Amino acid sequence: MNTIALTWPKRVLIGEGVLKQLAEEMKGFSKKGMIITGGDSVKRSGTLNRVLEELSEFDCMVYDQVSREPTTKMADAARKAAREFGAGFVIGLGGGSAMDVAKTTAGLYGLDASTQVCMDQKTFEKKNIPFIGIPTTAGTGSEITLNAVLYSETTMNKQSIAAGWFQAEIALVDSELTISxxxxxxxxxxxxxxxxxxxxxxxxxxxxxxxxxxxxxxxxxxxxxxxxxxxxxxxxxxxxxxxxxxxxxxxxxxxxxxxxxxxxxxxxxxxxxxxxxxxxxxxxxxxxxxxxxxxxxxxxxxxxxxxxxxxxxxxxxxxxxxxxxxxxxxxxxxxxxxxxxxxxxxxxxxxxxxxxxxxxxxxxxxxxxxxx
Ligand SMILES: [Fe+2]
Structure with missing residues (x-):
């Protein structure tokens, strides 16, 4: 038998209502972090508020400037905002787009280079902060994978960027968040x-x-x-x-x-x-x-x-x-x-x-x- 090697997030929670375990799971995390989301639907459904309530003991900044087709420039802007805020963790809340921007924000956090440059170089320094993925759709699986797919304005194609440390610290998959x-x-x-x-x-x-x-x-x-x-x-x-x-x-x-x-x-x-x-x-x-x-x-x-x-x-x-x-x-x-x-x-x-x-x-x- 060939060797089987598996690389998964540190913690994966799947179930109905597992969001209630988030604060407990984040014990030992920085008290300050950023929630990256696409905005409208998570606000309308009340999901964003539920996450904020759950994290009431944390100082969370909400960044909602992610569109359906996220670009490398969008990822740069999110990372700039997270650094200015001094985020100690990043939560991706939403579908694959929010997740991919959150993943690069956390994964490239301490780097000055643009997302496009990191994408082109393929290797870059490990200067990340913890990433937590909370999907509100059931499909992309981006909370579990270690790559992010972004539209590159340079190559005019969707390109993938990945590193071992892009893997989520916590992937929290709560079916209640998909009801709406x-x-x-x-x-x-x-x-x-x-x-x-x-x-x-x-x-x-x-x-x-x-x-x-x-x-x-x-x-x-x-x-x-x-x-x-x-x-x-x-x-x-x-x-x-x-x-x-x-x-x-x-x-x-x-x-x-x-x-x-x-x-x-x-x-x-x-x-x-x-x-x-x-x-x-x-x-x-x-x-x-x-x-x-x-x-x-x-x-x-x-x-x-x-x-x-x-x-x-x-x-x-x-x-x-x-x-x-x-x-x-x-x-x-x-x-x-x-x-x-x-x-x-x-x-x-x-x-x-x-x-x-x-x-x-x-x-x-x-x-x-x-x-x-
Ligand atoms: Fe897919």
Whole structure:
């Protein structure tokens, strides 16, 4: 057996109402810190106030200048504000965007170099402060992974930045915080989580441990996604999705993902298609492409999902979920294939895909998704 090495956050809490344990978990932390969030929805839902109440003994500054597609410049501005405030920890509260900005703010805290420079250099000094991830969606898993994805104004692509110390000190996954999420967002983020779990399961870098976790994630998402979309107040479904999303992240953070993710990043950057929607559309076609080399894996995956066939079943899900069904519907237009291809082949995700893909293969896969 090959060595299995696993790198996870120091502490992961998953459950309904685990937010109540936050102050206790943060014993020994600095008394001053920054909460980074996208703003509106966490304010409207009351989530931000609940976190602030929970942390009443801490001096917290709220930074809410994170948009849906965070950029390296946005990350620079957040880090500047955190340093001026003298933050001793950073909490990312929200979806993947808030989490990614919070992660770089904490991870690059003591450095003077810009986020873009650190991204380009790939190696930089460890001058971080603790990062705590509290997701309010169930999908990205960014509270568990050690990389942040930001849009680079220089390369005009979504780029990843990572370091061992980007890992969260605490990842707190509370299904109660996802109750107010609208159905379309539940569907998109949930399909992202499902793509993480499935692509981790079939990844070239998977092992017995990650496969066991990925399969648990697939089972939880299989049982939770449709009910959570149909009735956002279904607490059991929300809990299944929170658990499924976190488990998927524990698996894919070790194994990487696959061809759906390799294509969804440049598509998202080029046409502003949300990451979850792009993955949802790509996933059944990625299975169609891959299944000739790992049919047995998809039989297990279908079993965990409670489906006869994973490709057919997921395509049927896509029809009923409240999100765009084809790339065309999502805003894709022909004409930028060269740039999409170039960026797809730069992706590390492609190297983890179980079937090697040529440029023609990627174009064919996109065509399958187009919906013409
Ligand atoms: Fe993803």
């Amino acid at each position: 999420m609208p159905a379309a967002l539940t569907a998109a983020t949930g399909m992202d989580a499902l793509t993480h779990a499935i692509e981790s399961y079939t990844s070239m870098a998977s092992n017995e441990v990650t496969r066991a976790i990925a399969l648990e994630a697939i089972e939880a998402i299989g049982a939770g996604l449709i009910p959570a979309c149909e009735d956002g107040d279904n607490r059991q479904a929300r809990l299944l999705m929170a658990k499924g999303s976190a488990l998927a992240a524990l698996a894919f953070s070790q194994t990487g993902v696959g061809i759906a993710h390799a294509i969804s990043h440049p598509l998202g950057a080029e046409f502003h298609i949300s990451h979850g929607v792009a993955n949802a559309i790509l996933l059944p076609e990625a299975i169609r492409f891959n299944r000739v080399v790992c049919e047995e894996d998809y039989v297990k995956i279908a079993g965990a999902l409670g489906m006869e066939d994973a490709e057919v079943g997921i395509r049927a899900w896509l029809k009923i979920l409240p999100i765009p069904k084809t790339l065309k519907e999502a805003g894709y237009e022909r004409g930028k294939e060269a740039s999409i291809l170039e960026k797809t082949f730069l992706s590390r995700s492609l190297k983890k895909n179980p079937r090697e893909a040529s440029r023609e293969d990627v174009l064919t896969l996109i065509e399958w998704c187009e919906g013409r």
